[in-house]
Amino acid sequence: MKRYALDQKMKRMFTAAFLVVLLLAAGLFAGISGSMYRKQAFQFCVSQVELNLNILDSRLQQIQTKQRVLAADSVIRNAVEYQVENETVDYSIELYHQRDVADKLYMLSENPEIENAYIVSADGRCLYSYRASVRKDYNLMQEEWLKDIVDSIYLNTSYVSGMHDKRYLLTDQKNECISMVMPITRENQYAFSAAAYLVCDIDPMAVLQSSRSADGGVSLALAASGRLLYAKESRHLAEEEEEQILARIDEEKSSFQLGGDPWGTDRLVVVMKSRFFGWNLVGIRSLDEIHSINRKLSCILAGILLLSVLLVALISRIVSKSILTPMNRLVDCCNQVAVGNYEVEFPEGKSEEIHVLSQTVQTMIHNVFRLSEKVVEEEKKLSEEQLRALQHQINPHFLNNVLQLIKGMAVEGKTEEISRLSTLLGKILAYSVYQPYEDVELKEELEYVKNYMEIQNLRYGGRIFYAIDCEPGLENVRISKLLIQPLVENAIEHGIKGKGRGMISISVERERDSICILVNDNGIGIPEPELADMKRKLEAETVYLQEKSIGVLNVNARLKRKYGGRYGIEVISREGAGTTVIIRLPENGEGKDNENITGR
Incomplete structure (x- = not known):
């Protein structure tokens, strides 16, 4: 069958000239609009930074004024002098002072950015506090x-x-803050000497007000x-x-732009320095709106181009007809595929391009259909594995045993053991529940x-000995969560529990281009028939449906699915002589120095 190329029928010169004019007009309009918006964005960013810097300076100067008033107040001075000059405090007098000082410090409540305040003696004692309490004897x-x-105070002002x-x-120890310190001097004192500090x-950050708009x-x-x-x-x-940004600030740049990709995300940065306190306030504005304008213009241009194509098609009706007819047949076939008819046959066309496209689409549809069936099966397996991993995060039986243990300790009045056990349980629950499918560093898993x-050792009365050792440089390797714990649980429940006491050791070491995690116990071991059956299932990547098999086989399936057939789990055991389970992972980088973890 004779075929022809579509490009032989197109009006190349006419279409090209028309499109060039449109592209030039759109580019000119986009350039002018982008330049105007950048200027407006810069001016807005400068005004916001300047406004917030003035607010910040003003608020801090206001606090400085209040501190000066409080430091000069006779009630506060008398209370401070009484605390400083008397080793033995009369609590009735001190109670009176505390009430008066609290009334004076209440004026600080007008400034919400003040988180707390306290008066400190020259030797470091906290005499009085407002809102938060200072640690005793600190x-x-x-x-x-x-x-x-x-050490640097020499004037009666705030620092x-x-x-x-x-x-x-x-x-509230973790949140950071700044502090303003005002010396409190004694009354009728000519030489400058601070008795205490407010x-x-x-x-x-509570003072600053970030503006909000559609583009951020x-x-x-x-x-x-x-x-x-x-x-x-x-x-x-x-x-x-x-x-x-910090590098540019060190270079004393007052404004600059990050990025520069015309279709990506870049930012305008303005830096201003406080005249009173020497801080640098940084304003950052995203220029996504400019890129949005460019994209909109591109869409408009694409629409105009489409209209141009239609216009050329109308002028060249014969050419259009020869193109659109086979294309419509191709579209009809694709629509049938869209509603689920994967057995449709694409007709051959006279055009070489249409013929190749039809064959390509048909081949692609058949491949997609086969691939979708495979993906469904793989997703089903993955869902089952994730369900078992999720089930293993919080084992209700384990949790019930721990709660029963806590209850028994409470009856016996073992408060320290209860505190320790509750802390350990809280750490385990937080680790297992939060983002269970994300990778973590090996030291976190250990x-x-x-x-x-x-916890298990507390349950079994100190009859489980354990040791954890990691080769230096491997503790920061990232692995999947909950890989090791299921194996340790199996070692306790099916190995050591039957003996009454035992030893579990976990070691991490490098072997060529792999990382091996060895979980070893001196329990009762695995009978030879069961061991052979387990090895067969490990090779077949089987995942048991029984609860006791969530451990070894499920971890093995997760490893092979994530890293490939080279990696997974190997089990070595002899009945009566204990069991060793080896987790083999790919090496993915060097880490920092390691600290071994040992204990009982």
């Missing part, structure tokens, strides 16, 4: 940030620290301690982008297994 002069400020944690508090812990608005962050501290509701950047064996 010497605040141990904090380097406070000691550095105290501002850098970002620091709050480990000196009873609660310290206010401040969350500067302006995100704000403080550049402090070599990193960016983001305001509330601000979008966080990737670590690489943060490093670029720590989880250690906690699990600690």
Whole structure:
């Protein structure tokens, strides 16, 4: 059958000239629009950064004024002098002082960014506190940030620290803050000498207000301690982008742009420095809207191009007819496939291109149909494996045994054992429930297994000995969750439990291009017939439906599915002499120094 090429029938020159004009017009319009928007985006970002910097400076100056008023207040000075000058405190007088000082410090409640405040003596004792409580007998002069400020104080004004944690508090220790320190001097004293210090812990992020708009608005962050501290509701950047911004700030750049991909995501960055406190406030605005405009223009252009094609088709009706007729037949066949008729036969066309396309589509449909059947089967297997893994995360029988153990300890009044067991159980539940299908570092999995064996050891009255050892450089290798614990559970339930006491050792070592995790017990071992049956199922990647087989076989199936046939589980056992289970994984990189974990 004689065939011809479609391009022989097209009006090439006419279509090309028409499209070139459209592309030039669209490109010119997009360039002008993008330039105008970039200028407006820069001005808006500058105004937002300047506004928030002024607000931040104003709030801190307001706090400074309040600190100065409180430090000069006679009630606070008298209370401080009484605490400093008297070794023995009259609690009736001190109660009066505490009430008066609390009334004075209440004026700080007008500033929500003040998280808590406290008065510290020159020797580091906390005399009075507002909102949060300082740890009992904690010497605040141990904090380097406070000691550095105290050593540099020579005027009766406020001094501002850098970002620091709050480990000196009873609660809320992890969140970071800045602190403003004001010296409190004695009355009628001519030489400057601080009897105590009024310290206010401040969350500067609570002052900043990130703008919000359809394209994300302006995100704000403080550049402090070599990193960016983001305001509330601000979008966080990737670590690489943060490093670029900090490097530009070190170069004293006031504005710059990150990225530059015309179709990707780039950001406009504006940096301003506080005149009073020396901080750098960073404003970050995404330029996604420009890219959105470009995409919309491209869609409009594509629409115009389509209309142009239709116009050319109308002018060249004969050519159009010769093209559209076989194409319509091809579309009809595809529509039949879309409704589920995979047995449709694509007709041959006179056009070479249509013929090749028909054959290609038909071949592709048959391949997709076969592939979809295979995918359905694979998904079914994967779902069963994930279900078993999820079932194993929180074994109701195990959880019930632990709760019964806690109940028994409570009856006996073993509060320390209850606290330890509850802590271990909480760690196990948090680890197993949170994101169960994500990879974790090997040291995290080993720590989880250690906690699990600690609980089992408490259950069995200290009759289970264990040791965990990891070759240096392997503790940061990432593996799937819950690979080792099922094997340890099998060793306890089917190996050691029958003996009354026993030893379980877990070791991680490198073997050529693989990583081997060995779980060894000195239990009762596996009878030869059962061992042969298990090895056969391991080779066949079988997953048992029985509860006791969730362990070895399911872990083996997960490993082979994820890493391939070279990897998986190997079982070595002899009846009466114990069992060794070897998990073989691919090596994926070097790690840091390792710390061995041993215990009973």
